[in-house]
Amino acid sequence: MRDSVFAVVDLETTGTNLMNDKIIQFACILVEKGKIVHELTVDINPNKSIPKPIQALTGITNEQVACAPYFEEVAPTIKNMLEDCVFVAHNAYFDFSFLNSELERSGFSPLTVSVLDTVELAQVFFPISPGYRVKDLANYLAIEHLNPHEALSDAIATSHIFLKIIERIQQVPLITLKKIVELSTQLGVENSSFLNKMYQQRKEQRLTKLTYPFPIEIIGEMALRKKDFHFLEHYSTLSSRFPETDEAKEELFKTKKLQVRKPQLEMMDHINRFLIEKSNKNLLVEVPTGVGKSLGYLLPLLMNKTVAEPVVVSTSTLVLQKQFLSETLPMAEKILNQSLYGVILKSHHHYIDLEKFVLTLEQPVLQKQYAIYQIACLVWLLETTTGDLDELTINKNHLFYTHVSHEGERQKVRKGTYLEHDFWRYLMKKKEVADVLIVNHAFLCEEDFRQKPQFITMDYLVIDEAHKLRDTIEKTATQRIRLSQANYLIKTIRDLAETLTETLEHSWWTEQMRYQTIFLSEFKELIEEIEGFVKTVYFSKRATSEYLLSIDDFSEGWPIEFKKILNKFKINLLEYEQWFKTFQRQLPNYHLSDWLKTSVHGMEFELDNERLLMELTNLRHYFMDYSRDAVKWLTLTSRGLVLASFNFREFSLEKMRWYQSFQQILYTGGTLQLDSDSNYFEKQLGLTKLEKYQTQDYFDYGKQAELIVLDEKIDFGNEKEFVTQITKTVEAAYTALDDSILVLFTSHDILKKVYYRLSSLLDFSDIEVLAQGMTGTNEKIVKKATQNDRCIILGAASFWDGIELPNKHLKLLIVTKLPFDPPQRPLVKARYDYLESLNKNPFYEEALPQAGMRLRQGLGRLLRKDTDRGLMILMDRRIIDAKYGQALQNYLPKEIPMKVLKPDNIATEIKDFYKNE
Structure with missing residues (x-):
């Protein structure tokens, strides 16, 4: 296969049924000796009408193919072109089968050439790509792809992807490539044979110099990216004094060309006093979006911390952890003019155990997906600096994940070859020299169940997005026994x-x-x-x-x-x-x-x-x-x-091990309480003593935002009707607005149904539908939304408040239903029963505050800067009609204009709102 000509093929068809559907466009790129040497594209008359969704997807119309040749006419040319080549396609199983089906139908013998699938090859050689569609890989590899779903454009992009795969194979150390070849027998088509011939070619060339993009070291029988231990040289020398006056603070920000906001300065002053006076262990700071909350609490904490102890910051999600490390910490470094070392700390099971992984290589499970994960890990280990399995797309319920995930302090040392290269131990070394440790609420709450605590007598803890803390504690502390798990173990x-x-x-x-x-x-x-x-x-x-x-x-x-x-x-x-x-x-x-x-x-x-x-x-x-x-x-x-x-009755934050480990704790978020007189937050968590501070909002809601309430009564119990109405509302919005839209749900089941409905309507246009739990992890959805100028994002749960979406393009929020907790959910019902046992009204004590805060958090997804503008559409008239409607409205800024509009008028209102931009 070394000197082969590779024919990179892409087909556009009227559908996926080999019996009834037809080819409407054929494209082929010939690749020889690492270069594109020829290309061919031809429209084909299918002798049947092209479905409208396919026309929208491909841009190929019935008029375009009306005068095109039939497949029987071009079949000899296609067959002659491909006969002596290696057939390459993205999802080759479909293209090769469909083409052979058409050849046989036209009276020709099927192709018997070797076949390569770039989907599988890309999965193993580009293990951290956010997706494996042609479009995703083109974005990841910086390949120009002008017309997705157009055969020639797809074929050209696939040919460049294939060349990048070959380039990566030629870079991989021989010791790794040898192991990849051994494992590749489980792969499909002729991918294994191709890899073996590439390996033999590399051996014959006797190229010993490594050309991988990262420094590599050979440990045992495996190649790894060389770990960087320069962090051990880091020594915290924080010596900045807190600037006492607003003028001094403003000067500090302005000299670094960073925006400073009045509420942010006030917040810093209050936190600084709290840290110095030490009159209370707990401080609650409510900070609206856009104020610069993270920097506002981090700077006074860093200026007051002892050299030895790191500041611990807990966020609500893994995504926010990364954002804090990549955005907030560098800004703090810039302002303080000092080097800061931040470390993301996760539970041990997120990390690969090298010894366990090597055992899977010695005794592999002979299963295709298992082998794909193994090979992907071999390549990933040449790139990763963390060993964090979240960097890969791995099903955590798959046997492979169980076989390779770390067990932390419980890990039994077997061979010792990889002990000094262990990623969990590497992380623990980083932890010892960190100025800031960044965890999430789940990691924090798991502290009570660890054999070896991660936090012992530390100074400062920040719980950011603190309104998510109780839910995380309940989720972590809830014991679940799955009978299927017991049977599986048996x-x-x-x-x-x-x-x-x-x-x-x-x-x-x-x-x-x-x-x-x-x-x-x-x-x-x-x-x-x-x-x-x-x-x-x-x-x-x-x-x-x-x-x-x-x-x-x-x-x-x-x-x-x-x-x-x-x-x-x-x-x-x-x-x-x-x-x-x-x-x-x-x-x-x-x-x-x-x-x-x-x-x-x-x-x-x-x-x-x-x-x-x-x-x-x-x-x-x-x-x-x-x-x-x-x-x-x-x-x-x-x-x-x-x-x-x-x-329930024993639940109290003050009894938790991690709570007792810190001297002072700062709780912060955008919507923690309705006003300074409210004690909802501390009652939720069982805190007996809490100092509170609330910054002023700095948005001009009268000009920057608008709330539209849909003037149509919806039967939320009629699922089919509800899904239809949501779909129509989203359609009206995306036709009127050339930007991204966020749609928030209270039900994952409804979200899925809307996704399927929208996908059938919109998958064939230039707007992408991204759905929580359907199109990748939350982190991957954020990445895709960042890369796309226009998309529809469907989310529930954490998407209400815990996801930092690219505000540059997010202009519209659709709330499908008021975000009340389902009262029939056992834990919710139990909480309500508990409140009733205390002679309290669960609706006004719990349900209404929760819904109101989520509604306010949803609005916070739209406005992040004082230059942002955003529309919020609420598909639930209860905010007007119900007796508690006004109480819910009070959770929203009083200055925000509210309009009640019929569905037919929504598109016009959206256009009018943005017409002056």
Whole structure:
């Protein structure tokens, strides 16, 4: 294949059905010796009408192909052109199959040439690309791609992508390429053969000099990007004194050509006094968007911190962590004229464990997706400086992720070859010299469950986006038992035991595995009986998929049949625990401990047994132990039954380990309380003493914003009607506005349905639909939105307040429904019941403040700077009609104009609002 001519092909068709659809455009780029040598494109008459969506997608009309040749007429030319070439396409499975189908239909024999798929090759050689469509890769690789979905443009872009893949293969160290070839046997078409021939070519050339873009070192049998340890030389020398006057602060900002705002200066003064006086541990600072909040709290904290202790900043999302490190910290460096070292700290499971990864290479799982992940990791390890698996697109539920993710301090050292190159240990070294540690709320809340605390007697903590803290605490502290997980572990352990028994052929081991199999079979039957009982009693006559257990469910006692099941389960568990302890104690006697630790299957066997014991113990406690303070609920999912519990009455921030580790804590956000007299925030978190400060808003809402309330009553219970109305509203908005639109939902299910509806309408135009949970991670959606001048972003949950979208193009926000928590959700219902037990009204104490703050946070997605303008469309008339409507309106700036408009008038109003821009 070394001297082959590669034919890079792209087809445009009337659809994807090989039996009924036809080719309407064919393009081919011939690549030889690393250069494009020829190109061909031809329109083809399909002898049928081109569907309108396809016309919109490709730009190819019925008129355009009316006088074009039929496929039968161009088939000889196409076949002759491709016969002696290697066929290359982006998703070659489709293009090659479709072309051969048309050739056979026209009376020609199918092509029998070698086939390469650039999708698979790009996935493994460009592992951190935000996407793998031609358009995504062209953006990532800086390849010009003028007309996506036009055959010639797609073929040219694909040919350049293919050349970039070849270039990367030629750069990869031979030791890595050799391993890639070994793993590539699981790849599709002739990708493996191609990689093997490239490897043989490299060997024959005997090129030993590395040409990879980053410095590489060979460790054991793997190549890694060389780690930079210069950070160890960093020593915090912060010596800046806090500027006392506004003039001094303004001068500090202006000399660095940074914008300064009056509310920002006032905020800095208040925080500085709080840090100096130390009269209170907690300070709540409410700061509207656009004030420069992050810099406003970071500067006084840095100027007051001790040299030894870092400032810890907790954000609500991983995306905001990166934004703080890449944007806020460099500005602080500029102002203070001092070097600052910031480190993003995540939980250990986000990072790859090199020893575990090497074990997967030695004992690979023979499965295509597993192999793609392995090869992608090999290439990624030549690039990554962090070892953070979030940089890759990996399904965290996939077996590969379990096999390679780090276990932190619990990690058992096996070979030691990669110990000094371990990414988690590398991160811990960075942590020791950091001026600022950047975590997220989930990491912070997990501190109470860690064997080794990350924070011990530290000075300052900032909880940014503090309104998200309670939800994170509840999510982290909620114990969930998935019966499907227990069954999965049982199956996995049995399979691993069988594999290890065949490998070892040891009589004692075989006997122990026979005992274990008996235990596991009994557990599987008992779990099935428990699940069957719960489904019959709580879900057989109810339409709901969630059920909140009450004290009556426990106090009245379970039926005698169920008690027998639980008792048998308890006895079996005690016997299994005893067997496993004896088994582990006897392992060294038979010289099997080291063997287990150096086998990927043995390692998983031990770990999965520990996990199973924990799952089974939790299951026993769930049904057999009951406390009046614990809220328990059942959820029936497509993957089985989930048992959840949360201790409401004991909930208090002040009892948490991380809270007690810090001397002073600053809570900040844009909408933490309605006014300075409100005590909603501290009641939420169980804080007994809290100092508060609220900065002034500096937006001119009368000129910069407008609220449109849709003058149409919508039956939110009629899902089909609701989805249709949302789609129409979005259509009206995007036809009137040449900028990006954010659509906020309260239901992921409705979001998905709107996405599918919009995709069928808009996927064939120049506007891209990005949907949370559908088109990539939140971070990837933000990246794509940043790269696109025009897109429609569909989001729920964190998109209300925790995502920093590119405000440059975001001009319109559509709120589909007032953001009340679903009252039927068990944890919400339990919280409401708890408030009622305290003689409080849950709607006014909890539901209304939550909805009002989310509404205000939604508006904050639009206005970030004093030059921004934005429209907010609310599709829910309850803000006007309901008796609580005025209370909700009070959460919005009183100066913002509000108009009530019929759906037909929305497009005109949007155009009028922006006509003077």
